[in-house]
Amino acid sequence: MELELTDMQGLAIRGHGHLPHAQYLLMRFSSLQETKAYFMQLVKMVTHAGDKRPEFACQVALTYSGLAFLGVPDQTLASFSREFREGMTEPHRQFILGDTGEHAPDFWDWGRDSSDVHMLVMLFASSAMALDQLVESELNRASLFRVMLHSSLPTGMLHDQKEHFGFRDDISRPIIAELVKDKDLGNAPKYPIGEFIMGYKNLYDEYAPSPVVPSHTPGSQGLSPHPDYPGFMDLGRNGTYLVFRQMQQDVVRFWDYVKSQAESSDKAIALAAKMVGRWPDGSPLVRCPVAPDPSLSDENDFGYWDEDRSGLKCPLGSHIRRTNPRDHLVTETSQKDSTEMVAKHLMLRKGRPYGDPLVATMQVSDFMKATDDGKKRGLHFICMVTDIRRQFEFVQNNWVNFHKFGGSEQDADPIIGNHYHQDQVVTDRFSIPTYPVRRRLENIPNFVKIRGGAYFFFPGLKALKFISNFDGI
Template identity: 30%
Template sequence: MAPDAAAKTQGLVVSGFGALRFGRALCLSFGPDLTGGSWLSVLERVAPVTNAVPPGKGETGSRAAALALSWSGLRQMGLEETALASFSRPFREGMLQEDRLRRLGDRRGDDWETTVVPGGPVWSANTPLRASAAGLRGGFDVPDGTAAEAHVTTALSVHAMLLLYTGSDEDASAWCAEVEAALRPVGVTVARSRSLFIDPEHPEQGNISREHFGFADGLSQPDPYDVGGAVTLDDVPVTQPRPVQGVPLGDFLIGYRNGHGEPSPGPVLPVPPPDDDGPAQAGLVRHPTAEGFLDLGLNGSYIVVRELKQDVAAFWQSMDANADRIRRHDPKHASHVTADWIAERVIGRNKDGHLLCPKGTLPPVNGAPNNDYLFWKDDRYAHGCPAGSHVRRANPRDALAPDDASRPSLLEAANRHRILRRGRKYGTSIADPRQDDGQERGLLFMCLNTDIARQFEFVQQTWLLNSSFAMLYGEEDPLLGAPGPMTIREKPLRRIVQVETYVQLVGGDYFFLPSLPALRYFALL
């Protein structure tokens, strides 16, 4: 990033800190007597938030930290009502709001889906029901007049999410203990902790790590650019999009031009009286268009967090059963069908991350998976990477184009819904993937976006869980969706496999990732 913006932006926006393989995700909970933001000053002494300024040549920091806050956390800290109401509606309502639960595929009516752990999620921000009803109506809210809805809550309330990254698990444990000891006296406790790690097999190929099912993960990411020059590469402004992956910075960082060609909106703060210089001292600036307000959101973002438990043994046992059934029913044409063959088509890539194509896999580029592919050119009829595979649903690129002339516009439309992923796996690696060892493991999914509804929720509802995606019928994402069929197109036959529930939501919510000036202001509350 450009130096001025980088100094004000959290480092998590520009980096997943891949050089720091270990870490902790700490779900922070405020005690009932906590008010104000003085605890942030305590945290700054033991775990200062890392900015986006790159280290000098040859340097790598030994630690990094990121901090995000929930709406309920900001309210308890005493952020004024006008500012609270100016946040986006998904953030103010929270992930467990009734409508959002339905569109995310987590709950229908009073019943949790099988894709959620039995009994429902164990943690969330516990955002109050219909915040706008308490006088905190946002500028874009429309009174709906609907009947009262169920208030879904969890046992654990998370007011802030602290992410710690280090070079060793021992250092991560020590740092975590240091943070806990510092925060406990000021009324902040660690309600839940997850050990995070990546284990790159070939660091020279970009620190690619495998998730617990055994597939290379974190491969395809959007490439931000900014017409105003806020994005730089080797100190050169990146003002034009790359052909396939280019996405405006404003889709990931508030205040910059987004995919709709306008500055992405964010929260604001009324200009204080002349005798209150706190916001100015913190570094907040006036909003460029909202007269009488400071720009509280500039250089911040929203981060979606979902703790996803993976049942590795169930996944591979299911793949085995499907392969055995297909070979038994079609011995003449199905000798090549193995558990790995089916699993690769559930994902859409082989285990090393190479996209499936009709003639095998897409050739690598400089030894690494090629991620600048286009489905129309490389696999138009989905005879390689199935139409309903996880990879194709998560980012269809130009696959949904009805004809060649529509490809550019469909690719552009798909890129309007991109998210910037920052997730890591938690738990220990499994010794035998077909034998349940009773240990919990999974993925702490995290992604950055400035419009939760248009980006994350759209991907989840319209692509991943859409039973009619790409002219399919009655099928959801085979990795994240509910149990059901999955179609694999093949000549001379198409094959139908039965997928089960392999991934379950344990907890999650929407958080605000503030800029460094906003964090300094929150510390003054």
């Protein structure tokens, strides 16, 4: 099936990397009529994926409470996935996601409960000045319609594609088969777009689950018929779910801890690389276990089954091996089964860092000498998935925070895991397979704290138009 790029919002398949300045506006609605009028104007500004290099970009996502506020019919609201309807902070979900202790929503700046935020407007520009103008005019327009700003989250890009701890990020991305069909990418695994965008077939050769509108609903004729449900139009087509987590990073705490566990700076860097699974320059441990190799800083064509089943090069519990175990999951008995199982739990990451870097050079040798400057910084983690439960929540629950992942006993993800001792459950350790005796880190503090979050629907353009025009039945 042809991809309907002009009906997808640009961020669904692009990163807007040529627009390094961005701001995310979390908004609340106050009056239905005024919001509708505002929303109709906003929808006209939305950038679609057919526009390859827009001068600026505007993207829009809505929470469940935002859709309900805008009067989306009950039958349609009920057709969204349970996770989206219940929201990120539903009590059982807090447990699944590891949002307990100091990560608990009680401490968040936004998204504490599912009706806190109605809409996310993401603005991207090529310069700080252009962004300021864009934000100012958007906020002025919003206030005319009593659409209120809940929080404004500036977000940017750090030197050399790094995240705040000093590691190169955003290297590994699932390759979408439909987007590369004419390119020769050798044996690199490719995944159907239905895993990430609704309206297309997924890995099960089924259409990704998608919200629907009864076809007799006024205004729904602009939508496409749902391929599986006669009598219903497909509101999800060319849209997806957007998972947003604001993750504050304590850079000094990270490097202080790592230094305290190593005899020299070089050994501290090697230890931190074991925790991530890549060297700071991005080169993967499985390919260069002893020292970084800058020629491999974009390398992503590797597996673990043949190259490192025991984790002697890249520990099984490292961040990249937990979040994407590729072709080696210890619970599976073959490389093929591992690969097939893991493929069902991938996500399209779209996050960007926020806050000034602790050191401008972004060199880890400088991070290790730096002292705390009291400023807040972190990652606006964003991922897009068509099945929040099967993809994002599964990874967070079963791989990131599960203390018995990969045959360990008391380990959570060393970088982003929730580390604690509670009711005989211990999660603050990290096992590093080493010959002849494994090494184990203990008392790992939390380096990351969740400061906000929500599940959003990131609709296609026709769906946005339907939502803005829908006037009740």
